[in-house]
Amino acid sequence: MNTQIRGSFQWMKSLNKSIILNKVRLEGPISRAKIAKQTQLTPPTVSNIVKELLESQLVIESTQGESSGGRKPTMLEINAQNFYVIGLDVGPKFLRSILSDLNGTILSSDIVKIPEQVTITKLVEMMKEAVHSITESNQDSKEKFIGIGIGMHGVVDVDKGISLYAPSLQLRNISLKEIFEEEFNLLVKVENDARALALGESWFGNGNGTQNVITVNVGRGIGAGIVIDGKLFRGKNQIAGEVGHMTVDIAGPQCDCGNHGCLQTLAAGPALVKRALRGMSMGTSTTIPDFIENIDLEELSGNDIFQAAKAGDIFSKDILYETGVYLGIGLTNIIHTLNPDRIVVGGGVSNAGDFILNPIKETIQKRSLTKEAKETEIALSMLGDYGTALGAVSLVLVELFTK
Structure with a gap:
């Protein structure tokens, strides 16, 4: 198999996995047969991908569904409470941090005031301390952390994960994605705080259920x-x-x-x-x-x-x-x-x-x-005071559940 075909195959496999994950997230508990019917993926494709998802424990088998004449189907749902995402809401006055499961349930939270005339070094140090506090309080669950989302005040280069300009803090060009991926070895997504809040509303709040x-x-x-x-x-x-x-x-x-x-x-x-x-x-x-x-x-x-x-x-x-x-x-x-x-x-x-x-x-x-x-x-x-932090969590969930 040449490189181009192999690459396309891997991409399709990843795409199909995301389609199935999102279907389970939105409609679970749901059967394999219903997933195949609604996504137009073949039953063997669905079964193979579901097997991988079960092995990763991201999806679990739950109740038995209603029978349509044969055996009762085994239903699938997201193992939301078994995986965690860290969300940070940065500035302009406070740094808020949360630990959330995949349902957007806040398991722990903290808030600290950002000093006036804060430097880049001090701000990054405060953010690292917030994340370390969460991970060290959950030492036994480190393998269950999926990623870190950062909702950053000001203008952000989303592709590179750089805070270009935080006007109220008067800080520029902070390579947040690079710094935090190196420090914590987790996926890091960075977004402007208002856009992060909007995504959080779409996933967990009053924006849910509408496309625009x-x-x-x-x-x-x-x-x-x-x-x-x-x-x-x-x-x-x-x-x-x-x-x-x-x-x-x-x-x-x-x-x-x-x-x-x-x-x-x-x-x-x-x-x-x-x-x-x-x-x-x-x-x-x-x-x-x-x-x-x-x-x-x-x-x-x-x-x-x-x-x-x-x-x-x-x-x-x-x-x-x-x-x-x-x-x-x-x-x-x-x-x-x-x-x-x-x-x-x-x-x-x-x-x-x-x-x-x-x-x-x-x-x-x-x-x-x-x-x-x-x-x-x-x-x-x-969503309350931690709405932007929840939105930061949803940045990681978008990466996980959609393609």
């Missing part, structure tokens, strides 16, 4: 992950989804990027805080100081504003409402540009719930062009 979904991550900045036909869309130069830098108000505040009136200067977490501080400096009546630790206004956060709003503070409710309007304008632009099935809003600001969601929906209703556009489904992320 956009996840907007609203925290210290605003970024989006775009999933089209079930796949992440990155754009030619890997900057697709930088929706925080769409201009909403040409006379608005100056952004870190140098432009004026970017969406994130009006609707990201720091924008909420600035509006609150400006109002308080002008003597606006508010209970916000009651919710700040040590009564230090320099420590004011978006969560403090949310807590005050929950307690009935009108000023805080107005800030969140205005933020929702700005986000609604941005999301309307996204709807008119990409027309997704669903938009999921995640990140710290989304924790404000209906205080943010209601004005977003109202604004979309007012500004969208068509009845169908007005009805675009808007949902809040349900």
